[in-house]
Amino acid sequence: MKYLYIEQVDQVIADLTQFLTKSQKTDGRWSFCFESGTMTDAYMILLMKLLGRSDSRFTGSLLQRILGKQTRDGTWKLFQDEKEGNLSATIDSSLALLYAGVRDRRDPLMRKAREFILEQGGTGQAGSLTKVILCLLGHLDWFYLPKIPVEIFLLPSWFPVHFFDFVGYTRVHVAPILLAADREFSVKLPGKSAVSEWLPPVKKPGYPDNRDHIWTKEEIRAAFAHVSLSGKELHTRAVQWGERFMLERIEPDGTLYSYFSSTFLMIVALLALGYKKNHPVIQKAMKGLYSFVWKSGQKAHLQETTSSVWDTSLILYALQEAGMKPDHPVVRRGLRYLLQRQHTRSGDWVIRNPGVLPGGWGFSDVNTMNPDVDDTAACLRALAPSVRQVRHKIPWDRGLSWLLSMQNKDGGWPAFERNTDKAWLKLLPFKDGRPVWGDPSTADLTGRTLEFLGREMRWTINHPIVRRGWNWLYRHQRPDGSWFGRWGISGIYGTWAALTGMAAVRVPRNHPVVRKGIQWLLSIQNRDGGWGESCYSDLRKRYVPLRASTPSQTAWALDALISFHDKPTPAIQSGVKCLLSLLEKESWESSYPTGAGLPGQFYIHYHSYRYIWPLLTLVHYRKKYKSG
Numbered sequence: 001m002k003y004l005y006i007e008q009v010d011q012v013i014a015d016l017t018q019f020l021t022k023s024q025k026t027d028g029r030w031s032f033c034f035e036s037g038t039m040t041d042a043y044m045i046l047l048m049k050l051l052g053r054s055d056s057r058f059t060g061s062l063l064q065r066i067l068g069k070q071t072r073d074g075t076w077k078l079f080q081d082e083k084e085g086n087l088s089a090t091i092d093s094s095l096a097l098l099y100a101g102v103r104d105r106r107d108p109l110m111r112k113a114r115e116f117i118l119e120q121g122g123t124g125q126a127g128s129l130t131k132v133i134l135c136l137l138g139h140l141d142w143f144y145l146p147k148i149p150v151e152i153f154l155l156p157s158w159f160p161v162h163f164f165d166f167v168g169y170t171r172v173h174v175a176p177i178l179l180a181a182d183r184e185f186s187v188k189l190p191g192k193s194a195v196s197e198w199l200p201p202v203k204k205p206g207y208p209d210n211r212d213h214i215w216t217k218e219e220i221r222a223a224f225a226h227v228s229l230s231g232k233e234l235h236t237r238a239v240q241w242g243e244r245f246m247l248e249r250i251e252p253d254g255t256l257y258s259y260f261s262s263t264f265l266m267i268v269a270l271l272a273l274g275y276k277k278n279h280p281v282i283q284k285a286m287k288g289l290y291s292f293v294w295k296s297g298q299k300a301h302l303q304e305t306t307s308s309v310w311d312t313s314l315i316l317y318a319l320q321e322a323g324m325k326p327d328h329p330v331v332r333r334g335l336r337y338l339l340q341r342q343h344t345r346s347g348d349w350v351i352r353n354p355g356v357l358p359g360g361w362g363f364s365d366v367n368t369m370n371p372d373v374d375d376t377a378a379c380l381r382a383l384a385p386s387v388r389q390v391r392h393k394i395p396w397d398r399g400l401s402w403l404l405s406m407q408n409k410d411g412g413w414p415a416f417e418r419n420t421d422k423a424w425l426k427l428l429p430f431k432d433g434r435p436v437w438g439d440p441s442t443a444d445l446t447g448r449t450l451e452f453l454g455r456e457m458r459w460t461i462n463h464p465i466v467r468r469g470w471n472w473l474y475r476h477q478r479p480d481g482s483w484f485g486r487w488g489i490s491g492i493y494g495t496w497a498a499l500t501g502m503a504a505v506r507v508p509r510n511h512p513v514v515r516k517g518i519q520w521l522l523s524i525q526n527r528d529g530g531w532g533e534s535c536y537s538d539l540r541k542r543y544v545p546l547r548a549s550t551p552s553q554t555a556w557a558l559d560a561l562i563s564f565h566d567k568p569t570p571a572i573q574s575g576v577k578c579l580l581s582l583l584e585k586e587s588w589e590s591s592y593p594t595g596a597g598l599p600g601q602f603y604i605h606y607h608s609y610r611y612i613w614p615l616l617t618l619v620h621y622r623k624k625y626k627s628g
Contacts, residue, residue: 004573005577009621016322016618020615024330024334029308030308031308032311034304034607035303035593035605035606036602036603037602038069039261040260040261040302041066041301043133044289044302046096053286058300059100062096063096073085073112074112075112076089077089078593079592081546082535087120087125087127091130094113095137095195099191101191105194105197105198110198118200122202123200127432129173131145132177134199136185136186136187136268137187137192138188142186146429150179151235151238153178154237157351164348165424165425168349168416168417169416171245172259172262173265175242175246176246176265176266179239179273185269185272247281252366253284254287257370258364258366258370259304270282289302304597305364307363307608309364312334312337314608315611315612316334317378317616318616318619322619326389335386343358343368343369343371345368349370349371353418357401359395359398360399361376361379363375373403373449374445377448377449377452383395400457406418408441411472412440412442412476413469417439420440421440425438441472443483444483444494446469446472447499447501448501450469450501451497454504466505470502473502473513478491481495482517483517488556488595488596489553489594490535493556493596495521495557496559498517499514500559503564521557525557525571526547526549526578528578529574529575529576529578531550531553531557532547532554533553535593539600549582550592551582551609551613554575554582557575558621559616559620562617562624568625572621593605595609
């Protein structure tokens with residue numbers, strides 16, 4: 001088949017390359033917005049109220065964004081096609097507006113918001129974190145949340161249940177919540193009475209017998225029968241352990257694990273423990289949170305974290321795929337930045353992966369102790385052309401060793417920590433938190449790791465490490481031919497990662513698993529030639545069409561098809577045509593969140609994705625079919 005759209009493809013590659021080259025910061029990084037819903041903006045406003053901080057210009061810019069996201073129905077949504085609205089987002093945003101005094105409870109839109117909350121079953125049906133906020137503000141009794149005694153901190157590692165069964169990014173959220181809940185800590189902000197009058201009454205507790213629903217203190221203390229401590233002494237030690245746990249995981253910028261939400265909760269927990277509002281730890285934490293602000297005109301967004309390492313590694317890889325040489329100044333500056341961000345100290349990952357030297361990379365600019373598989377593989381991809389020229393060999397070897405050591409015993413790869421998928425975590429009554437308690441192997445992490453090992457290491461399916469990863473993908477393909485992606489939306493994301501990974505390690509195209517995956521992608525292609533998947537897929541754990549095409553999802557699906565076809569098929573050609581068209585316009589499809597965080601509560605619009613993934617896909621299209 002004739003190689004179509006060659007001139008347009010060449011021009012778009014050149015335009016994207018030029019744009020990204022000009023977007024590089026002087027220190028070598030790329031910095032794009034990591035945009036989510038209004039939760040972080042709302043909580044920052046409430047946090048400033050709690051600490052007695054006044055900055056009308058700053059809070060005003062956060063409020064402008066919150067106001068701009070409210071629908072005509074008075075609700076807030078997390079994604080464009082969320083039908084009625086999102087209960088937690090509506091509660092969070094409303095609290096910020098009411099406490100900030102920019103909206104009155106009698107305002108027509110606030111009345112509509114209240115009606116929506118009632119229709120959804122009231123505040124008792126909100127997400128766990130929103131209910132924690134309501135408890136902290138005194139609008140909900142801590143009784144309405146299942147009780148986990150702080151003594152869980154002290155359970156030994158040999159015990160069937162212990163705190164480190166949670167994955168790291170969950171632990172840093174759970175620990176401050178347990179400490180605040182232990183003190184039943186709440187505050188009374190100015191305007192609380194008016195907000196209480198606006199909030200619908202709670203009809204019933206979220207769980208029966210909440211006080212002792214999970215474990216009683218007596219049950220946990222039974223595990224310490226051999227320890228000669230009174231119940232009070234044990235409790236004191238547990239609280240001290242929880243406090244020390246948080247303080248030891250503070251990043252150099254003052255944030256806890258480089259996340260806004262965990263830092264917010266840490267500040268609240270420290271206040272519950274008696275810290276003064278002007279304590280140096282709290283002051284530094286706030287300074288760190290201010291550095292997460294992304295400004296756009298009159299509006300500002302408090303990012304959950306920064307995505308600088310992720311963006312920089314992906315962009316460097318894309319630019320080099322597009323033809324930029326390793327000795328180009330842009331590449332040299334970018335690699336220098338990445339090499340400075342390689343981890344040199346062990347974090348909690350070492351607990352389940354002992355004897356391995358640090359060498360991974362984290363997601364954000366300030367991450368020094370919480371590396372992940374995805375970022376490490378992405379940084380190694382960016383380094384690969386230089387390593388082939390015998391540069392940066394030592395950092396490469398450290399990163400590669402760490403990446404390989406992170407393979408789970410089931411053959412797949414997790415994101416942050418090995419072998420954290422204990423069965424008891426699925427029994428916790430916080431249903432909305434189940435996807436984040438542990439860190440099991442996923443199709444996206446396993447597929448992309450195999451893609452790296454195949455492309456850069458030239459390993460094939462015959463290599464023992466690759467074979468184990470391939471077997472995991474084989475076992476976890478869905479009956480319809482797709483794979484579920486954990487950190488992106490969702491079937492398209494997982495299937496793209498799985499197929500490109502298998503292509504890189506030389507799984508033949510005629511293999512039944514490959515054929516089913518390709519057929520599934522073809523079956524969901526939109527009439528305009530593109531692909532689009534709703535965030536509802538992440539929530540319902542099955543494919544839900546978006547009824548529109550997005551740039552990143554179209555690029556993912558195309559890249560998977562290109563990886564297995566020696567000639568451009570009609571489906572590939574129509575997909576390329578659609579992708580070129582999508583890149584020419586600004587629309588809601590371009591800003592639709594295709595990154596996943598917490599199902600039904602947290603989705604991400606990566607501002608970098610509309611450049612990175614189309615560029616890579618178009619480059620792969622040109623490279624493979626240029627002689628056609």
